[in-house]
Amino acid sequence: MVPDSDSVRVYTVNGAATGSSSSLPDWLTRKRAAKGKGKKRIIKDQIEGTIELIQGFEFPEASNRVKTTRDGHHVIATGTYKPQMRVWDLDQLSLKFERHSDAENVDFAILSDDWTKTIHLQNDRTIELHTQGGFHYRTRIPRFGRSLAYHYPSCDTYVSASGNEVYRLNLDQGRFMNPLVLEEEEDGEILGVNVIDINQAHQLLAFGIDGNGTAQFWDPRSRSRVGTLRLPRDRLMPVGSRADNLSVTAIASRMDGLSYAVGTSTGHTLLYDIRAARPFALKDQGYGLPVKTVSWIEGGSRMAGDGMVLSADKKVIKIWDRNTPASNFVSITPATDLNDVHHLPGSGLVMTANEGIQMSTFYIPQLGHAPRWASFLENITEEMEDQTTRSVYEDYKFVERSELKTLGLDHLVGTPALKPYMHGYFLSLKLYDTARIIANPFAYEEHREKMIREKMDKMAETRIRSKKEPGVKINKALAEKVLRDAEKAKQRAERKTKRKTAAELMDVDEGEEENEEPSRPNLLSDPRFAKVFEDPAFAIDENSREYALLNPSSVAQNSGSRQKTAVEEEEEESDRPSSDGLGGSDEDENEDDGRDVSSDSSAEGELTKFDPRSRPGQRNFRAEEVYQREKEENRKGWMAKKKVNMVPMRPQAGGQRSSDKTATFGQRRAPVASTSSKKPGARRSNAQQDDAPMEISWVPSSGSGGKDDGAGKRRDQSGNEKGRRKGVESFGAGLERGFEEHAELADSDRKGRTHRRKGVRSGSKNVFRRMDG
Structure with missing residues (x-):
């Protein structure tokens, strides 16, 4: 042809x-x-x-x-x-x-x-x-x-x-x-x-x-x-x-x-x-x-x-x-x-x-x-x-009713100039071009500018330039987030490799982390989502209401001038240290500490960037480290302002301090007259002694049913001494590993059953057998 x-x-x-x-x-x-x-x-x-x-x-x-x-x-x-x-x-x-x-x-x-x-x-x-x-x-x-x-x-x-x-x-x-x-x-x-x-x-x-x-x-x-x-x-x-x-x-x-x-x-x-x-x-x-x-x-x-x-x-x-x-x-x-x-x-x-x-x-x-x-x-x-053939009607243009109204040709409905077809009409191509020019005189100029812009962009791609992320033209914030998540995943994989030896020695849930799903391509490397970062039609509008509903933390972080709701103000008040004698006011704390609590440079924004709803079960190690560091710093600052020296408690018995470690909590709590209280002007009331700060530590015993005498031996509820079990390793709090070896075992326990059961239902035949008395 x-x-x-x-x-x-x-x-x-x-x-x-x-x-x-x-x-x-x-x-x-x-x-x-x-x-x-x-x-x-x-x-x-x-x-x-x-x-x-x-x-x-x-x-x-x-x-x-x-x-x-x-x-x-x-x-x-x-x-x-x-x-x-x-x-x-x-x-x-x-x-x-x-x-x-x-x-x-x-x-x-x-x-x-x-x-x-x-x-x-x-x-x-x-x-x-x-x-x-x-x-x-x-x-x-x-x-x-x-x-x-x-x-x-x-x-x-x-x-x-x-x-x-x-x-x-x-x-x-x-x-x-x-x-x-x-x-x-x-x-x-x-x-x-x-x-x-x-x-x-x-x-x-x-x-x-x-x-x-x-x-x-x-x-x-x-x-x-x-x-x-x-x-x-x-x-x-x-x-x-x-x-x-x-x-x-x-x-x-x-x-x-x-x-x-x-x-x-x-x-x-x-x-x-x-x-x-x-x-x-x-x-x-x-x-x-x-x-x-x-x-x-x-x-x-x-x-x-x-x-x-x-x-x-x-x-x-x-x-x-x-x-x-x-x-x-x-x-x-x-x-x-x-x-x-x-x-x-x-x-x-x-x-x-x-x-x-x-x-x-x-x-x-x-x-x-x-x-x-x-x-x-x-x-x-x-x-x-x-x-x-590309089209049966080469000299006609298919237009919908809405477009027909935009062109100002809706008055032609019902005339031979329009041929009804499906949800629109076939219109003469010459008439369509004329009406479009009249409705929008700058249509040709806009089309020409668009063609020139596309041609210039195509020419610009051939120039030699510095190496950048390939294919990222729009949604750069999303691309940065994807790269950041990939870097965090890499760091987690490195930490998991370091803990691999400990996970083999300890029988804990560390093995579950090793069975995580294999790494998959992200949005940047997956060709199915290439247009998300290239086509302007897929650009994300961060000012839209839908984006704010899907990303509330990011919107809250970016919009500093937004007024806080009543619930947020109440939560903020509850998070502040109280103004009583224990914590002091915010102003005193800021003056004594010498720093501004509201501007923590190391932890600012870390907790808000983590959203546990995205991946249930995910741990934010960075946020946990920041939380522990802030907790320790706040505790040290509070103790320095009150000038409290924490000393270990001594157990008391009969009003005298004793070295008996088996003393009860009430014996430790009982007031006693110290040598310093005999000095003139150094007397304190019982209330003051009761309100004195104190540090309490609790160490669980090696067994749940007995007591430890401190010499490594266990005692049962009756007080009888009971030695450690052979083959069993205790960690405290009732945690053990291993099994207790028995000297003598029955033949059935050692070798298993050697004869068929009698008088029970057979698993191979769908019948019932008679039970012998």
Whole structure:
């Protein structure tokens, strides 16, 4: 398929596709392609690679001429090598037969409506007649022939050759008649007659002269010349060239009997009305090569209309309108040089005879319908067009009702200007563009600025710059948070590695941390979320209400001017040290401590940045360290302000301090008169002694059911001494590790059960057994 600039599609249904020409001959290209492949592989490539409309539509080396019969059921073509004629049956789309000859064919004509009777002009000055049975008769002409035409009313065959004579062979009488002698005038010498045309309307003969640039018209009834057509040499010949090089190489008459198409040796096609001496249209092929074929395309056209002209040289086929010759309806450039082009009347099919093995066939749906014997081509091409067409309504724009109201065209609802479809309308593209410009005059400028900005950004990406985070154009705060979380995860992994040895020695829940899920790619490294940091459409609006609901801590940290709620003020008051004797006021504490409590540089923001809701069970080690440090500093500051010296307590018994460690809490709490209280002025009341600060420590015993006497021995509730159990390690607070070894174990406990249970339900059979008493 070859798309044309005017959206006219050309489908190659036989032969090589256009634009694939090669300097190597076709047979050598095939031989190289088939080298190293089997026969089945070659056949498979031919079937899958191209569409073969007519099977075996080819010659061993090249083809010379191609024509179809008037009944439209057969194709006849001649070619070489060896010189031969081939006939294809179009109803079967295959070769019917081939017939060889002694000399290469120059031209041939079909005498009957079918393929049974033909006449051939050979390059050895012979004329052969062929019938259904084969070769029928052969005769010779004095000079080498150039063209051949058959006049049906008189059964005369006109044969043109070099020189000024046109030979007449009457097939009814079976003999040559007097030839037509073309008269030489002041135009120049006649070197030969290149082409013969017989008008189907009034049977006027037209001869294309070689050498003097003229075309002569003869009446077959009087066998005399009725007119001479002289080509405009000044318009056709280039400056400085010889005037006698202009020749007529192709002629075709239209069915109206008045119009003629004349092809020249300079690559021009002229359209004439025989009532006027000047051409009304001129077409240049562009290559300067002689025109091989010209023909009128009549009937069957869809988009082309009447009066289309086909002109071809050996390089290109051009189909154009007679009224606008400057523009082409379609242009086809085959892969090989052309020898002949034939258009099937009333269809869009064009066949070519060329200098290649395969003969080409092109189907142009816009030119005409497919012939009856190839009607399936229309279904194939329609499916291909549906696959390649972007939109069914190319000249329409689909708009919704809201957009229609924005453009100010909602008053057109219900009129033929709008075509309802689904939830909107189809609007003419021209009307849509006009309305959009009126509604927004700066639409083009905005679009232009956007395109320029995108182009500048694309150019800026190619510049050499310092290394940055790849792909982070927007949401930089989110990217920093992702990197920060990744760094923290790395630090946690390092700390876990350091605690690995201790976790192996102690049977604690450390193993659960080792079984954490494997590391997964984060947002920056995951390609699925690449557009989050590149496309502006995914930019996070930190000022929106939704962002504040999802990230309350970040919003509270960033908005310093926000007023606090009543609950927050109450919580802040409860967190402050009380103003009684224990803690003092905030002002006193700030003055005594010498620092501002509200501005802790090391811990500020650490607790607010941690959100346990994001990952349940996660520990913030940094926050715990800061909390312990602040707790210790506050405790030291409070003790320094009160000037309290903490000393270990001594247990008391009977009003005297004793070294008995088994003293109860009440014995320790009982007041006693110290030696310092005997001094004058040093007496204290019982209340003051009761309120004196005191440090209490509690050490759990090694067992829950006994007491420890301090010598490493355990005592039970009755006071009896009980030694440590062998194989059991105690940590205090009732924590133990290991098991107690028993000297003697029963055989059933040591080896397990050795016989089957009796009187119970079997696990292998769904039955109940009887219980023995």
